[in-house]
Amino acid sequence: MEKKKGIPEDFNFEEFSKEAIARLKQGEELTGKEGILTPLIKQILESALDAELSQHLDDAKKSASNRRNGHNRKQVKSTNGGFELATPRDRDGSFEPELVKKRQTIIGTSLENKIIGLYSLGMSYNDIRDHIDEMYGFDISQGMLSQITDKIIPEIREWQSRALSPLYPIIWMDAIHYRVREDGAVTNRAVYTIIGVNIHGQKELLGIYMSENEGAKFWLQVLTDLSQRGVKDILIASIDNLKGFKEAIETVFKDTEVQLCIVHQIRNSLKYIPFKDTREFLRDLKKVYKADNKKQAEAHLKDLDSKWGKKYPIVLRSWYDNWESLTQYFKYPPEIRRMIYTTNMIEGYHRQLRKVTKTKGAFASENALLKLIYLASMRIIEKWKLSPWGWKTTLQQLILIFDKRVTKYLNDTV
Secondary structure: OOOOOOOOOOOHHHHHHHHHHHHOOOOOOOOOOOOOOOHHHHHHHHHHHHHHHHHHOOOOOOOOOOOOEEEEEEEEEEOOEEEEEEEEEEEEOOOOOOOOOOOOOOOOOOOHHHHHHHHHHHOOOHHHHHHHHHOOOOOOHHHHHHHHHHOHHHHHHHHHOOOOOOOOOOOEEEEEEEEEOOEEEEEEEEEEEEEEEEOOOOEEEEEEEEEEOOOOOHHHHHHHHHHHHOOOOEEEEOOOOOOOOHHHHHOOOOEEEEEEEEEOOOOOOOOOOOHHHHHHHHHHHHHOOOOOOOHHHHHHHHHHHHHHHOOOHHHHHHHOOOOHHHHHHHHHHHHHHHHOOOHHHHHHHHHHHHHHOOOOOOOHHHHHHHHHHHHHHHHHHHHHOOOOOOOHHHHHHHHHHHHHHHHOOOOOOO
């Protein structure tokens, strides 16, 4: 029978099995610091490392004077527990083990994946340390936890620069705000997010960007990045009423129709209306944005102005000033209207982020914030439906409205 790689020649499986069963019956754990399997794993690893060194010394290209030179000892950690590992060394220091590298203290990717998974759920490093200690019986430093989660940063950079589809019929853009510690002070960070529906009806998170404050100038950089990553056209963009935002979109995607979020406009209006008038004002305002068409909406807006204009002129002026961008959705059939008249699509995504980040008073760094936002986003994306309900009907309507701007990309497979 072929000898199993890494198993010591004098190892007796039958005796080990009997001992293991007896210890299990006594209630001992299989893994952990005092686990039944931990000494076996230690023995297998040390045997395999010795075999690696033997192969290294047998290599004819090595110096004939090179030979074994004792062992180094280090504490290693795995999902099977922590233990001291004796790693062999050679006299001239040329031996570089592959199984457990010289400065490696975490064995296998399983433990690292578990740590990253716990971090993605919003757990603090202290909570993760307690969990690891309880599950596997060893302590792990905050510095090591940070090093492990930092391993996803190259993955994030690659994701941030990935190629995008040339056409997104509809996109939603908004920012969510967090606090970050920087040079001993707490500062704000705006996390810019863009969600789009591609021509196949699949919802995508196009990008995550960070800046100190939300502003149209930075949104222009974001839109430029989308263009550089392959986006050639956007049919409709649903956004809030940030000053200069609409112009920033039109600078990069000149043919995009911009729909201001009705819900954001309503919220801004309510800032100027006392509580005693809120319910009645909202009832009257609902007739405006729930109208069957733009002409009816304009008639209801005039009625609203007649009743409330003198009392709240700033509110009515805002509706008039933004009227064209607020009423783009009246051009479209009900299926498209429901998708674009608010930024609810992206606000729903932000609500899911907040469930993960709500326990964080302030993030230790911008990287810490980026790591958690990215990991939480990947979890959210996994739950998204592959295709929104009724997309085939919506696509046909978009073709009728935008014609060649859609049909030229129908066979695109990006």
